[in-house]
Amino acid sequence: MNTASAARVPFEPWNDPKAKPYIRIVNVTKTFGDFVAVDNxxxxxxxxxxxxxxxxxGCGKTTLLRMLAGFERPTSGRIELDGVDMSTVPPYERPVNMMFQSYALFPHMTVEENIAFGLRxxxxxxxxRNRRVEEMLTLVQLTKFGKRKxxxxxxxxxxxxxxxxxLVKKPKMLLLDEPLGALDKKLREQTQFELMNIQEQVGITFVIVTHDQEEAMTVSSRIAVMNHGRIAQVATPTEIYEYPNSRYVAEFIGDVNVFEGRLSDVAPDHVVITSAEAGxxxxxxxxxxxxLGATVWVAVRPEKLDVSLTAPEQPDFNCVKGTVWDIGYLGNLTIYHVRLADGKKVTAAVANRTRLRDRPIxxxxxxxxxxxxDSAVVLVS
Known part of the structure; x- marks a missing residue:
């Protein structure tokens, strides 16, 4: 079957009440002296x-990954993999492998020997051993490079x-610690899609640590956004970006404009916020x-904003006026930094569908x- 043309089946086990978690992190805390790296x-x-x-x-993501690998033990709580408590199991006895940012390849071994090392x-x-190494070389498209160092x-x-x-040892879980950090931007973007395709082919659970938001958005089925040892939100990339649950998540993921205001009308299907900050x-x-009357914040992504020299038909709602004080040309996008009357700065991102000389602003x-x-999100914290 041609997998490229086959329809993809939605993969959302977290929405299935009958689905059983494969990895369970239960009330896990990790402290180093007085410092709480992972908090319950x-x-x-x-x-x-x-x-x-x-x-x-410093948010605790690498500490959590090391506890999954067995390099650190939880101060309290437990970590289960496929129904087995792994909290006290040493790393070498876990059906888990870890890929480090440095790759840690043996310089004196060939590609084949490096891949076969764990099997040996x-x-x-x-x-x-040879059969499985050959399978892996085919999987990662390096069959011609097996004899190289x-x-x-x-x-x-x-x-x-x-x-x-x-992957050659067929672990139940693969942990990746900033695996693409050493690559240049273009190669990193290309490799992200290669990782996704490989993960789909082998069917192994991947857990990746990254501080690169675009990388997480590209490769993930779900993302846990962490802050000071706690999870701020767990959701799909789309939900994290479009419907963040707090100002922290909204501001950490991508660019966003946030206006403080007060709820002046509340209904099941809509709200109205009066914002002195936005005017x-x-x-x-x-x-x-x-x-009603509560202080809230409105988050609007830059690409959701329309920029015009003339006022829209209903300027009393969802419209602010300001002066362009800076412009950034990114090729596919133009970024406008606009200063409002009260000094607040707002960012708008506009797709460049026409040549630069045809744009009047x-x-x-x-x-x-x-x-x-439907472009704004109301945040209560």
Whole structure:
């Protein structure tokens, strides 16, 4: 069957009440002296997920990954893999492999020998070992490079060798610690899709640690956004980006404009926020848990904003006026930084569908920024 043309089946076990989590992190805390690296964390990950732990430096994501690998033990709580408590199981007895950012390839061994190293350590017979190494070389598209040494490979090729070595023992879970951090931007983007395709083919649960938001958004079935040892939100990339549950998540993932305001109208299917900061009223076609009169924040992504030299038909709602004080040309996008009357800065991203010379907006122009009722998100914290 041609998998490229086959229809993809939605993969959402987290929405199935009958689905059993493959990895369960239950009330896990990890402390180093007085410092709490992971704080009473609970998290379920399902079989065949490509799951990302995303957050800034010091948020606890690497500590959690090391506990999954067995390099660190929880101070309290337990970690289960396929129904077995792994909290006290040493790393070498876990059906888990880890791929490091440095790749850690043996420089004196060939690509084939590097991939076969773990199998040789486990006493796998030579015929079986060779067969599995060949399978991995085919999987990562390096069949012609088996006799080369690591220094004879590009960065992307070394990354694929490290991945093949991690997968050849057929672990139940593969942990990836910033695996693409050493690659340049274009190669990193290409390799992200290669990783996704390989993960789908082998069907192994991948858990990746990254601080790169675009990387997490690209490869993940779900993302856990972490902050100070806790999980701020767990959701699909689409839900994380379109419906963040807090200002922290909204501001950490991508760019966003946030306006403070007060709820002046609340209904099941819409709310109205009066925002002195924005100088307008904001109509959002979704309800909220906050009460009438409560202080809330409205988040609008830059690409949701329309930029115009003329006022929209209904300028009293979802529209702010300001002056263009900076412009960034990114090729596919133009970024407009607009200063409102009270000094607040708002960012708009506009797709460049026409040539630069055909676009009328320039520095110091007075412009109107408007957005649709379904483009904003109301945040209560």
């Amino acid at each position: 964390m609970n998290l379920d990950i399902y079989q065949r997920e490509f799951f990302s732990l995303l957050g800034p430096s 350590q486990d006493g796998v017979p030579k015929e079986e 690591p220094h004879q490979l590009s960065g992307g090729q070394r990354q694929r060798v490290a991945l093949a070595r991690s 307008t009223q904001v109509y959002v076609d979704r309800g909220t848990s906050a009460a 320039t520095w110091n122009d007075e412009v109107y920024l408007s957005w649709a009722a």
